Amino acid sequence: MTFPVVGMVGGGQLARMTHEAGIPLGIRFKLLSDTPQDSAAQVVSDVVVGDYRDLDTLRAFAQGCDVVTFDHEHVPADHLRALEADGVVIRPGVEALLHAQDKGVMRERLRKAGVPCPRHRIVADPADVTRFAEEGDGFPVVLKTVRGGYDGKGVWVVRRAEEAAEPFRAGVPVLAEEMVDFARELAANVVRSPHGQAVAYPVVESIQVNGVCDTVIAPAPGLSEELSGQAQEMALKIAAELGVVGHLAVELFETRDGRLLVNELAMRPHNSGHWTQDGAVTSQFANHVRAVLDLPLGDPRPRATWTVMTNVLGGDFPDMYAAYLHCMARDPALKIHMYGKDVKPGRKVGHVNTYGDDLADVRERGRHAADYLRGTITE
Numbered sequence: 001m002t003f004p005v006v007g008m009v010g011g012g013q014l015a016r017m018t019h020e021a022g023i024p025l026g027i028r029f030k031l032l033s034d035t036p037q038d039s040a041a042q043v044v045s046d047v048v049v050g051d052y053r054d055l056d057t058l059r060a061f062a063q064g065c066d067v068v069t070f071d072h073e074h075v076p077a078d079h080l081r082a083l084e085a086d087g088v089v090i091r092p093g094v095e096a097l098l099h100a101q102d103k104g105v106m107r108e109r110l111r112k113a114g115v116p117c118p119r120h121r122i123v124a125d126p127a128d129v130t131r132f133a134e135e136g137d138g139f140p141v142v143l144k145t146v147r148g149g150y151d152g153k154g155v156w157v158v159r160r161a162e163e164a165a166e167p168f169r170a171g172v173p174v175l176a177e178e179m180v181d182f183a184r185e186l187a188a189n190v191v192r193s194p195h196g197q198a199v200a201y202p203v204v205e206s207i208q209v210n211g212v213c214d215t216v217i218a219p220a221p222g223l224s225e226e227l228s229g230q231a232q233e234m235a236l237k238i239a240a241e242l243g244v245v246g247h248l249a250v251e252l253f254e255t256r257d258g259r260l261l262v263n264e265l266a267m268r269p270h271n272s273g274h275w276t277q278d279g280a281v282t283s284q285f286a287n288h289v290r291a292v293l294d295l296p297l298g299d300p301r302p303r304a305t306w307t308v309m310t311n312v313l314g315g316d317f318p319d320m321y322a323a324y325l326h327c328m329a330r331d332p333a334l335k336i337h338m339y340g341k342d343v344k345p346g347r348k349v350g351h352v353n354t355y356g357d358d359l360a361d362v363r364e365r366g367r368h369a370a371d372y373l374r375g376t377i378t379e
């Protein structure tokens with residue numbers, strides 16, 4: 001019996017966890033990694049070390065792969081079109097992935113599809129930023145480079161005209177958006193297969209600290225059935241409209257007046273879906289594997305009343321393994337997921353999942369474990 005080979009471009013923790021989800025199914029993985037030390041390169045047996053920005057490297061890597069997918073959105077679109085012309089199966093395809101690569105393209109396509117977004121437009125220079133602000137409610141406004149940003153990078157909150165010059169130094173187009181007065185951030189995670197089957201996970205609340213995801217609560221506390229359904233329907237509509245194959249994360253603002261606005265898209269497993277590893281019948285990673293191989297999708301329903309994912313960030317205490325004894329003894333139900341990364345202050349090096357029927361208790365357990373692993377608390 002021959003099992004398919006999934007080629008994964010990118011060697012980060014998303015590739016590592018997607019590979020893990022394919023192991024029980026006997027799915028073989030081939031990895032294109034920047035270095036042998038990358039998170040996924042430490043655990044995948046078939047690793048090609050090379051530059052994803054080089055077309056010849058991509059072509060050589062794709063040989064022997066039944067499908068190629070990604071743990072980031074940065075592969076040049078022209079290279080992906082060349083691979084598709086060669087007959088390589090790319091999922092999501094380049095025309096879908098472009099909307100996660102380029103925020104300007106994404107905003108325009110969602111506008112045409114009638115999907116609610118913050119007020120926005122591409123701006124030419126700092127003076128144009130001022131005009132954009134004056135067209136609305138004035139400063140502050142949000143500026144984003146259309147390509148290359150993540151975890152708060154490539155995003156600026158500009159509070160006066162004098163602050164508007166910095167984003168233009170990146171040398172790529174700049175998108176201006178209104179500063180949304182939101183009550184909280186949500187995420188709707190869905191998975192879609194090539195033949196159109198799709199599943200939707202419970203809508204979650206995503207809590208950011210300094211532009212980086214800190215905590216995800218599933219399901220989002222206090223979210224009405226109406227808004228939850230709207231968010232899931234919106235994500236499923238976007239997946240179908242853009243032809244997404246695989247996992248799609250739709251990051252949302254819940255405004256103070258009860259509306260939903262799309263903030264960002266990611267066409268790969270996403271931090272807001274890490275809770276599904278232990279909190280859902282089928283994880284986002286397992287369903288991404290199923291989708292790119294056009295297998296029937298798994299059940300996305302939650303296993304527990306509440307599941308909380310808390311990111312573990314690097315601090316000044318590099319020996320996280322020494323903290324396992326305390327964390328595991330204190331909370332035998334705790335699920336620790338580490339990425340094999342060197343510990344650096346502020347860097348995502350892992351996450352913990354906690355679950356149960358009492359949300360306050362579940363959140364406290366996750367916070368305690370993440371802080372103890374980081375070394376910010378010692379008891």
